[in-house]
Amino acid sequence: MSNIVEVKNLTKTLSRRMVLDNISFNIKKGSIVGFLGPNGAGKTTTIRALTGLIGVKGEIKINGILIKNRILAMKEVGAIVENPIFFSYMTAYENLMALIILDKELKKCDYKERIEEVIDIVGLTGREYEKVKNYSLGMKQRLGIAQALLNKPKFLILDEPTNGLDPIGIKDLRKLILKLNIENGITFFISSHLLDELQKISTDYIIIREGKILQQGNKKQILNEYGEESLEEAFIKIIGGGN
Template identity: 45%
Template sequence: MDTLFKSEALCKNYGRFPALRGVNMEIPRGSIYGFVGKNGAGKTTLIRLICGLQSPGSGSFTLMGYKNDDAQISKARRRMGAVVESPAFYKDMSARDNLIQQCLMMGLPDYKGVDELLELVGLADTAKKKARNFSLGMRQRLGIAIALCGDPDFIILDEPTNGLDPQGIIDIRELILKLNRDKGITFLISSHILDELSRLATHYGFIDKGVIVREMSAEELKKECRKSVRMKVSDIQALVRVMEKKGFEYKILDGNSADVYAEMNFSELARAFEEEGTAIITMEEHDESLEAFYLELLGGQKNA
């Protein structure tokens, strides 16, 4: 898989505040890159640099083979679409007029694809309704449709499911997956809804305080998001004694429950608890979510 975007030691300061501190990041072509980070971690700053809205303080990046200081980088950006923060469009125009406007601005020879795009994002029936009167979901779809004008190779979506209802989230997800699968479009998606992201992304980049904490593929993440057994017992001290005796890794959650990270024989475990004179109230398999992994990652970083 070749690389579509690569940054090296990318830095950006806002006054004295370092928004990016030596970001090294790589987006493989054809991937859906989930960009994960807290508010203020530096996600949108990096997106702004990629889009040419701001310039880096130091470091460099390469977009589709063009370096950031190359005068020809606009050629790469012509193969790109983006929705940065909130969807951008002319509020006094209809969805169709907005797409025609984008086609004209990009110098496309015709705008035959406009109706197809409207169909694709589910805005075909909006007729002459002004974009000003669109719901949040419709605005988001229009933003994506504008980003899709001119058949881009790379689309950046900053929090694409922000404010969408559950059906809207599913629709956007299906659309992204379809475009990635059918047209081979590479996506960079920053999102707070991590579980939603985990249904889409093929690659992840975790950013915190302007630094990429970790980059990994979805397979690697799956391996790292460990499965655990969540146990609820009548005496948590007895659980601690049993786990210590057996050498199992565990994490106390509250006064009577804990997560145990180990392959275990349930009959043996039940016997051990019986010997301790304590009862197992419930026991269930538990998947560590992307969210939990992320929190652990940040915690690890903080403690490092």
């Protein structure tokens, strides 16, 4: 299986503190990668680097294209970094229209079809003409994913997507991620503190602490190596035993 993302020797310092310490990893096409680590481990910095939002030392390739060529590299990438941003006084449809018109490659006559397509994918059909200020947190999260899907991405980055969601919202999000992975072939890179939830959907894990990669591999490899059935217990062993 080929890689959709290749990261080599990524290094970042902030205020003389090493936030990312020469990290390298690959993400296979079609995988769902759980990106794990304690607070301050370097997860958000890594995600910002992957989306070209910050400069770093090292090399990042997405679909073989260097992130330095950001417009080209990000062409088939979608992302929700921290919280999705909306115009709350506008409807979901209007929010999506405000975003899609920025896509210079999409014909104006195709806007409506693409918006209706992503609304259907995320399960907001029938609610798209309601103002976003009246949406539940779960609906807002689905709208955020709809925004990220507008450019038909092959790689989707989600930073703490379950924050604030109730159990029903978390379950709905899980089903949506699996649907997009299986039916649309989208590769996911997901940062989350909900390890039980990641264990249900992830095919692979990357574990980071203090800017260093402690472990990476598929679910079976990591759980077997640490003699655990629970990702949470394996994670605690890895974090506690890291150097």
